[in-house]
Amino acid sequence: MVSMDPDYSRQVALKDIGAAGQEKLARSRVLVVGAGGLGSPVLQYLAGAGVGLLCIVDDDSLAPSNLHRQPLYELADAGKAKAELAGTALAKINPGVRVETHCERFGAANARALVSDHDLVIDCSDNFRTKFLINDAAVLEHKPAVFASVYQYEGQIQVYKPQAGHACLRCLWPDATIDGLVGNCAEAGVLGPVPGALGAMQAILALEILLDIGAQLAGELLLVDFLNFSTLKLRAPRRKGCGAPACCLIQGLDADDATLEIELRSLDEALTRGWQILDLRSAEEVAARTIEGSHMPMADLLANTASLPAGPTYLLVCATGKRSLAAARELRKAGFSVRSLAGGLARLHGSG
Ligand SMILES: [Zn+2]
Numbered sequence: 001m002v003s004m005d006p007d008y009s010r011q012v013a014l015k016d017i018g019a020a021g022q023e024k025l026a027r028s029r030v031l032v033v034g035a036g037g038l039g040s041p042v043l044q045y046l047a048g049a050g051v052g053l054l055c056i057v058d059d060d061s062l063a064p065s066n067l068h069r070q071p072l073y074e075l076a077d078a079g080k081a082k083a084e085l086a087g088t089a090l091a092k093i094n095p096g097v098r099v100e101t102h103c104e105r106f107g108a109a110n111a112r113a114l115v116s117d118h119d120l121v122i123d124c125s126d127n128f129r130t131k132f133l134i135n136d137a138a139v140l141e142h143k144p145a146v147f148a149s150v151y152q153y154e155g156q157i158q159v160y161k162p163q164a165g166h167a168c169l170r171c172l173w174p175d176a177t178i179d180g181l182v183g184n185c186a187e188a189g190v191l192g193p194v195p196g197a198l199g200a201m202q203a204i205l206a207l208e209i210l211l212d213i214g215a216q217l218a219g220e221l222l223l224v225d226f227l228n229f230s231t232l233k234l235r236a237p238r239r240k241g242c243g244a245p246a247c248c249l250i251q252g253l254d255a256d257d258a259t260l261e262i263e264l265r266s267l268d269e270a271l272t273r274g275w276q277i278l279d280l281r282s283a284e285e286v287a288a289r290t291i292e293g294s295h296m297p298m299a300d301l302l303a304n305t306a307s308l309p310a311g312p313t314y315l316l317v318c319a320t321g322k323r324s325l326a327a328a329r330e331l332r333k334a335g336f337s338v339r340s341l342a343g344g345l346a347r348l349h350g351s352g
Helices: 018-027 039-049 082-093 111-116 128-141 193-211 268-272 283-288 298-303 322-333 344-350
Strands: 029-033 053-057 098-102 120-123 145-151 154-160 220-225 230-235 276-279 313-317 337-341
Touching: 018 193, 029 039, 039 053, 039 082, 039 193, 053 082, 082 098, 111 128, 120 128, 120 193, 128 145, 128 154, 145 193, 154 193, 193 220, 298 322, 313 322, 322 337, 337 344
Parallel strands: 029 053, 029 120, 053 098, 120 145, 276 313, 313 337
Antiparallel strands: 145 154, 154 220, 220 230
16 A cells, blocks of 8 residues: 655655755745745745745735646636645645745735744745845845746846855845836746746755755856756855845835725726826737727836826826836836826736
């Protein structure tokens, strides 16, 4: 009869792991932010490896367009909360692993508490704002973090390990960032297995950090291009003075979003309020689905805010609500009365 108990013999057989290493994994607590294309393989591999506690934070629900890069899920579950679905799937892979699920957004309000409560945080998010929030919380709480980003056929991966003097995200990109200016998967497209491969690499690095084996990308940034299968390691020097406040801008990050974003059932509600609709999508996106209001691609808007009349309240609209939120932050800084359509057109459409 086949045993139904978790069996770690194939990794325990590695001389750097052994029974002692397996016990280390069983005692480990890992926070995974994002249960999407990167999070799928990260969660599956870490559950399979017997990491003691996996905490999943994701406020999104499953969409059919996710499935080409998120094999953790099934089409029949479209519309359900991903964090819950991931928790159920992991319990089947390894009932010996404790799974905590948070169907909420990783934001400035909960970032530090979540990060401080775990041994390691893995960034499986798809936006720069979340990545920098994770960074800031990791720097402030002196916790290691594994970052990955994916764009179309490419990815990059970085480890922040404060004890080992690694550079943090802000050491490399001190002037970051207006989220939404760079395409995300919804807008730029991505080949499904690319985040899968990067996520698998994050899982490897996570296990090596928990087990304290290997070089763990110390002082390096790894770039991978899956169109020509090239990899490049760049030097990633730690900035002098890395730490608060230079590498921790967390304080100013999230406070205003609640008052910037608005949920609407239809765009008519905005018109009824006398708001002016600005559609920030690209010409191609507009051609595929036209809406009321003026069309002004995001880059044009940000380059021409000075010529925008200051009187009306603007409702910024894009496909998923990310570009519009990023642009709304900039317009508010510039003194405009502005709101961002939460969830973008995708959510309007979803609610009929
Ligand atoms: Zn830094």
